[in-house]
Amino acid sequence: MDIKEIQNLIKFVAKSGASEVKLEMEDVKITIRTGSGKTETTIVQAAPMQGAPQVAAHAPAQPVAETPAAPVANANDDSKLITIKSPIIGTFYRKPSPDKPNFTEVGAEIGVGDTVCVIEAMKLFNEIESEVSGKIVKVLVDDSTPVEFDQPLFLVDPS
Template identity: 60%
Template sequence: MSMDIKQIQDLIKFVSKSGVNEVSIEEKDFKITIKTNQEPTYVTASLPTAAAVAAPVAAAPVAAIPASSPAAAAVADESANYITIKSPIIGTFYRSPGPDKGVFVNVGDEIAPGKVLCIVEAMKLFNEIESEVSGRIVKILVNDAQPIEYDQPLFIVDPS
């Protein structure tokens, strides 16, 4: 039995959602261990840059969750309809694809599902973070080249 990257990603998603601390699978030609009891917990997604991943470090799809965290509470008071886009991974936040290139999005820009919002670098892998919602960028909560944590709010979006 051999596992392709998609099967490994699905397994990591399953383990991270199940609450299990560790899963280990060993066959004669490979061994995989997934641990979720450590900080940070890594989950996975089908991002193009994740296909070349050798360690169990990839990115989760950006979860569009209504603003309810303490960091987003001030904005949530203004409008309970805003959506907070959070980081799916730990890494370094970049607003543009390169130092001499334009930013992906600015405050006031309209976004739609699939629109690249930023890049998060994790262990030398540059993961494009795509929107899963439609709306207008109200606020960008992170500075360019700033280290970010898993689940840290990155953008506030007005879906109306």
């Protein structure tokens, strides 16, 4: 497998939205992981080819589409904020149904136990309740997008 084929594979994986792809052939193992706005590729040549030295490479690649990354924690502004994270893998929805209003908006006050969103996993809609009280500062995920376990969903100002 040449470098051009690997680059095309990385572009394809970045476009597809998959979080991880593993490809194993007779002499090459490739793992491509995407997440948090970057694509990471690890290539390991398992069996040396006729006296060639074994190669292990780790090369970050540029994602094809620019995706908004999670905000970097700023010591001054975000240090007091609490992050509500996804407890499961699934699809994030801000509304209980398409014709209903959002559970919460930026600037809204929430309390412990308030439903902030639902995450669909295997055709089950799981209500995600807040474990903190405060004011929603930012929604970190777009509606109807896939989320991973422990992915930040909301920033809350507890003061």
